[in-house]
Amino acid sequence: MKNISMALAALFAFLAASAVTRADASREGIEDMMAKAEIAALVNNWGFYRDQERWGELSSVFHPGGTISISWYDGPHEGFVEASKMIAANGSALLKHQFGVPSIRVEGTRAVSEVNVVIMVRSSAPAGTVDTTSHARFLDLLERRDGSWKIQKRVAVYEKDRIDPVDMPALPAAVFEGLDEFPKELRFLAAxxxxxxxxxxxxxxxxxxxxxxxxxxxxxxxxGGA
Structure with a gap:
């Protein structure tokens, strides 16, 4: 009987420990899902804020000291917001970002997000209006501080681009001059x-x-915490 009692006690202890482990795993799973949902919304909102010229909200998705590196800017996010304001005030181009579903990895209070983005720019050229379309990825390093996830660093990785006429039957030859000086992944955008x-x-x-x-x-x- 003593051996049976000891076996039962060990079994109950094992079951209790397993229940705690499952509860911890479930809690961690929920926290992971909540973090990824918050980060996905943050990544998506960046595009809305930039395209709709909501500058204060655009700045709010970054931590103080956060940086951004894209085709035409590399530096503190505050400078990017100010430069974007100037470009928008010029009124010569209409900008649109279209995001895919981000792939997100979370480790404690840090995360890495990568998302496909199509950057569409409509601008006026001497021969007419053109659409430039760039395919890229945004890779973000994020951190949770004071209970909120924000971007610490964003870098765009460029894959390919193209240019199309809007109000003319074909693009003039001048559009294709001088393209060789730029990388093929974003030559039309750079030109x-x-x-x-x-x-x-x-x-x-x-x-x-x-x-x-x-x-x-x-x-x-x-x-990894580096």
Whole structure:
């Protein structure tokens, strides 16, 4: 009887420990899902705030000291917001970001998000109106501070782009002049930027480049607490 009692006690202790483990796992799973949902909303809202020129809200998705690196800008997010205001005030281009579903990894209070983005720019050229479409990915390093997830660093990785006529039957030959000086992943975007007086950033990251590989390594290190 003593052996049976000891066996039953051990079984009950095991079941109790298993229940606690399952509860902890369930709680961690819920917290992970909640974090990913909040981050996905943050990533999506960035596009709405930028396209609708909601500058205060756009700035709010970054932590103080947060940075952003894209085709034409590399630096503190505050500077990006101010420069975006100037571009919007010029009124020469209509900008639209279209996001996919982000892939998100969470480790404690840190996360890495990667999302496909299509960047559509309608601008006026001497021969007529054109649409420039860029396919890229935004890779974000995020952190939860004071109970809220925000972006610490955002980098765009460019894959390919194209240009299409809007109010003319075909693009003039002048559109294709000088494209060889730019990377093929964003040559039409870079050429359009140059015509508008905006220089291509020297730190722009291209798909499958050494810089892109380094960026992914930085994401892994960020999750590891580095």
């Amino acid at each position: 359009s930027m140059k015509k508008a007086g905006i220089e291509l950033s020297k730190t722009v990251v291209l798909d499958k480049s050494p810089e892109a590989a380094t960026l992914y390594e930085e994401g892994d290190a960020w999750l």
